[in-house]
Amino acid sequence: MILQNISILNYKNIAEENLKFSNRLNCFIGKNGEGKTNLLDAIFYLSFCKSNYSSSDANNIKHDEETMMLKAEYEVQGNTEHIHCGVKRQSKKTFKRNNKDYKRFSEHIGLLPLVMIAPADISIIIGGNEERRKFIDSIISQYDKVYLQKLVNYNNLLQQRNKLLKHQPQEDLLLVLSEQMAGIANYIYEKRLEFVEKITPIFQEYYNKISANKEPVSIEYSSQMNAGDFIELTKHNLTKDLVLKHTSVGIHRDNLEFILSGYPIRKEGSQGQKKSYLIALKLAQFDFIKEISGKRPILLLDDIFDKLDTQRVQQIINLVSEIHFGQIFITDTDKGHIDAMLEELDLDTESSLFKVENGKITSYA
Numbered sequence: 593m594i595l596q597n598i599s600i601l602n603y604k605n606i607a608e609e610n611l612k613f614s615n616r617l618n619c620f621i622g623k624n625g626e627g628k629t630n631l632l633d634a635i636f637y638l639s640f641c642k643s644n645y646s647s648s649d650a651n652n653i654k655h656d657e658e659t660m661m662l663k664a665e666y667e668v669q670g671n672t673e674h675i676h677c678g679v680k681r682q683s684k685k686t687f688k689r690n691n692k693d694y695k696r697f698s699e700h701i702g703l704l705p706l707v708m709i710a711p712a713d714i715s716i717i718i719g720g721n722e723e724r725r726k727f728i729d730s731i732i733s734q735y736d737k738v739y740l741q742k743l744v745n746y747n748n749l750l751q752q753r754n755k756l757l758k759h760q761p762q763e764d765l766l767l768v769l770s771e772q773m774a775g776i777a778n779y780i781y782e783k784r785l786e787f788v789e790k791i792t793p794i795f796q797e798y799y800n801k802i803s804a805n806k807e808p809v810s811i812e813y814s815s816q817m818n819a820g821d822f823i824e825l826t827k828h829n830l831t832k833d834l835v836l837k838h839t840s841v842g843i844h845r846d847n848l849e850f851i852l853s854g855y856p857i858r859k860e861g862s863q864g865q866k867k868s869y870l871i872a873l874k875l876a877q878f879d880f881i882k883e884i885s886g887k888r889p890i891l892l893l894d895d896i897f898d899k900l901d902t903q904r905v906q907q908i909i910n911l912v913s914e915i916h917f918g919q920i921f922i923t924d925t926d927k928g929h930i931d932a933m934l935e936e937l938d939l940d941t942e943s944s945l946f947k948v949e950n951g952k953i954t955s956y957a
């Protein structure tokens with residue numbers, strides 16, 4: 593899958609740009625705060641109908657402007673896809689594929705697979721359990737619409753159950769809700785388990801390459817449902833739930849434990865190890881989505897080399913330079929990393945180099 597060109601109007605600090613991209617490597621170099629991440633975020637927006645950073649669309653419109661617009665052409669499995677998005681302050685956004693409005697934005701998710709690695713993603717490694725659940729859910733939801741729907745249903749039922757526990761805790765009603773939640777919880781649990789089992793060996797291979805086999809890594813899926821069926825768990829914990837006035841068991845308490853050399857990385861890992869872990873996870877996500885969707889995702893690498901030693905930087909450059917990764921968009925403040933990457937690619941590989949300055953994106957002279 594290839595993003596061929598993009599037109600941007602008033603997206604954050606980018607006033608107006610019309611850019612054509614290389615099928616392979618697109619590099620954006622600029623100082624801090626110039627607009628490199630904003631450009632990658634515009635590309636992210638076109639795949640997910642939202643920014644990676646701000647849930648409020650108004651924040652994505654350039655200050656003092658009323659509207660923003662993103663328009664792009666993609667080559668997807670031999671077809672050209674025209675995607676258009678417009679947002680006006682205080683009104684609904686429009687999102688179109690080939691001039692047709694989507695009824696629901698969720699219909700668009702999965703059409704243009706994309707994996708982004710950005711500094712803020714380190715929260716997957718060091719943040720709370722919720723961050724890691726979000727990480728799994730966002731990947732599975734990209735290819736499994738039933739999963740996404742069941743997740744929404746589960747959360748609605750969970751809210752109802754918690755409300756009941758708080759205000760009128762009748763045991764028969766609680767049991768009815770638990771029964772409705774049980775099938776959904778089992779489905780989500782099985783899908784998460786399957787996902788972790790599939791992604792772990794791919795992740796380990798990437799981590800070993802990045803760290804030159806320096807430290808063993810593994811991922812553990814910890815779920816209360818490892819110990820038993822949802823109905824049994826809720827029955828067993830009913831007294832506790834009545835005291836706490838919320839549901840203390842279920843897939844909403846699941847966690848992924850990221851292990852490095854036998855210990856949780858979030859407690860003991862160095863900054864470089866955490867960064868390496870994140871990059872290996874995201875590259876594994878890339879392989880996973882590629883296999884499931886049959887499309888090669890676009891890879892966005894935002895300032896990924898910070899905190900890594902020269903050996904790890906080189907290993908990552910070697911890895912992502914492999915043809916396997918297809919079209920890449922990479923930002924850096926340091927042209928040295930980009931030059932090293934260009935050296936790694938064969939001479940015939942087409943690449944485009946851009947300079948980003950105060951929201952303006954120009955060809956690098």
Ligand SMILES: Nc1ncnc2c1ncn2[C@@H]1O[C@H](COP(=O)(O)OP(=O)(O)OP(=O)(O)O)[C@@H](O)[C@H]1O
Pocket residue numbers: 603604605606622623624625626627628629630631651652653654655895925948
């Ligand atoms: N809605 C908006 N309107 C105008 N400017 C905005 C808007 N939102 C963010 N900005 C500006 O965008 C700039 C940040 O751009 P961006 O995050 O893309 O930087 P960057 O080039 O990736 O920098 P770094 O290397 O530090 O990550 C800031 O100057 C910020 O004020």
